[in-house]
Amino acid sequence: MKLLVTGCCGFIGSNFVYYYLEKHKEAQIIGLDKLTYAGNLDNLSKLSDDQKKRFEFVRGDINNGELIEYLIEKYDIDVIVNFAAESHVDRSIYNPREFLETNVLGVQTLLDVVRKKWNKNGKWIEGKKFIQISTDEVYGTLGPSGKFTEKTPISPRSPYSASKASADLLVLAYHETYGMPVNITRCSNNYGPYQFPEKLIPLMILNALEHKNLPIYGDGRQIRDWIHVLDHCRAIDLVIEKGKVGEVYNVGADNEWENIKIVRKIIEILREFTKDEEINENLIKHVKDRPGHDRRYAIDSTKIQHELGWKPEITFEKGLRDTIKWYLDNKEWIEKIRSGEYRDWYEKHYVSE
Numbered sequence: 300m301k302l303l304v305t306g307c308c309g310f311i312g313s314n315f316v317y318y319y320l321e322k323h324k325e326a327q328i329i330g331l332d333k334l335t336y337a338g339n340l341d342n343l344s345k346l347s348d349d350q351k352k353r354f355e356f357v358r359g360d361i362n363n364g365e366l367i368e369y370l371i372e373k374y375d376i377d378v379i380v381n382f383a384a385e386s387h388v389d390r391s392i393y394n395p396r397e398f399l400e401t402n403v404l405g406v407q408t409l410l411d412v413v414r415k416k417w418n419k420n421g422k423w424i425e426g427k428k429f430i431q432i433s434t435d436e437v438y439g440t441l442g443p444s445g446k447f448t449e450k451t452p453i454s455p456r457s458p459y460s461a462s463k464a465s466a467d468l469l470v471l472a473y474h475e476t477y478g479m480p481v482n483i484t485r486c487s488n489n490y491g492p493y494q495f496p497e498k499l500i501p502l503m504i505l506n507a508l509e510h511k512n513l514p515i516y517g518d519g520r521q522i523r524d525w526i527h528v529l530d531h532c533r534a535i536d537l538v539i540e541k542g543k544v545g546e547v548y549n550v551g552a553d554n555e556w557e558n559i560k561i562v563r564k565i566i567e568i569l570r571e572f573t574k575d576e577e578i579n580e581n582l583i584k585h586v587k588d589r590p591g592h593d594r595r596y597a598i599d600s601t602k603i604q605h606e607l608g609w610k611p612e613i614t615f616e617k618g619l620r621d622t623i624k625w626y627l628d629n630k631e632w633i634e635k636i637r638s639g640e641y642r643d644w645y646e647k648h649y650v651s652e
């Protein structure tokens with residue numbers, strides 16, 4: 300199997316590359332990434348010698364149709380897994396346009412190239428598939444009860460989720476209109492190694508280690524449904540292998556947490572690991588809430604569990620401890636990431652306001 304994995308140097312994309320090459324010993328992956336501030340080639344520096352032989356990196360943009368066409372043809376790609384995206388809600392509030400360029404137009408570019416390369420005289424070549432990695436955020440926000448199913452109407456509330464929802468609609472439209480073999484996965488909040496430090500869990504770990512404020516939006520009682528990134532990767536693998544063409548699959552681990560409780564949990568684990576008394580709840584600082592902040596997400600993943608036999612394997616307790624340990628053990632990675640563009644952005648938006 301030959302995969303084109305776009306956004307391979309981001310958080311989930313890089314975890315997926317490791318996971319897939321380890322699990323499928325014959326598989327070959329062409330990884331494409333534009334290397335934005337969130338993309339980091341270092342994320343793939345731990346590939347084994349065998350994995351390196353089966354992985355090739357290409358720096359490029361999913362909006363570059365000619366390049367995508369060239370790669371599909373040169374490597375005779377079977378499956379495209381599209382992780383490439385602008386992914387941070389806060390950034391989408393400050394600069395929506397970039398989000399539309401990559402998350403909408405980039406996906407349309409991929410779809411048009413796929414249509415050109417994989418459809419011959421009106422017939423789709425057997426065994427090819429386009430997988431769009433989407434998010435539960437396309438469904439909007441929930442009240443205190445209920446969960447998102449695949450039938451929940453799409454109702455995005457941030458420029459980020461609106462761009463992801465638009466891409467989902469395009470992907471489904473290409474399936475309906477042209478019969479394109481596609482699947483969409485909509486997963487809840489991921490955590491794990493290699494996550495960029497602007498996202499909640501790594502941000503809190505890294506700030507706490509430096510005794511910096513732990514900024515919490517509003518009352519901190521927003522609820523997110525957390526899943527370990529490797530459980531997400533296993534779900535994507537199953538969707539590639541067995542997902543029914545044209546279907547959407549929700550992915551979530553039934554693990555709802557208020558943001559503030561996660562932060563307290565991180566403090567507790569960090570204190571245990573480091574014995575540092577200065578890591579304590581006095582570091583928590585409530586800041587002005589994000590505009591349009593979704594209150595609660597919760598994912599019903601019955602469909603993927605019943606139809607594809609997926610279920611989450613990593614408990615939050617273990618996954619979070621392992622993740623914190625990973626950040627403690629990878630200080631060099633963190634230092635590189637936290638310099639430059641990220642530091643400027645963080646200081647502008649979280650420190651100077």
Ligand code: NAD
Nearest residue numbers: 306308309310311333334335337338360361383384386489
């Ligand atoms: P990320 O921001 O860590 O990684 C995105 C990657 O895409 C980066 O390596 C970046 O350089 C690359 N990229 C951006 N624009 C590009 C372009 N135009 N062409 C090629 N590469 C480009 O994001 P992530 O957290 O790994 O998320 C990956 C995907 O999963 C996204 O589509 C996101 O919407 C989705 N998702 C994320 C989560 C989560 O909790 N992180 C949950 C559900 C779904």
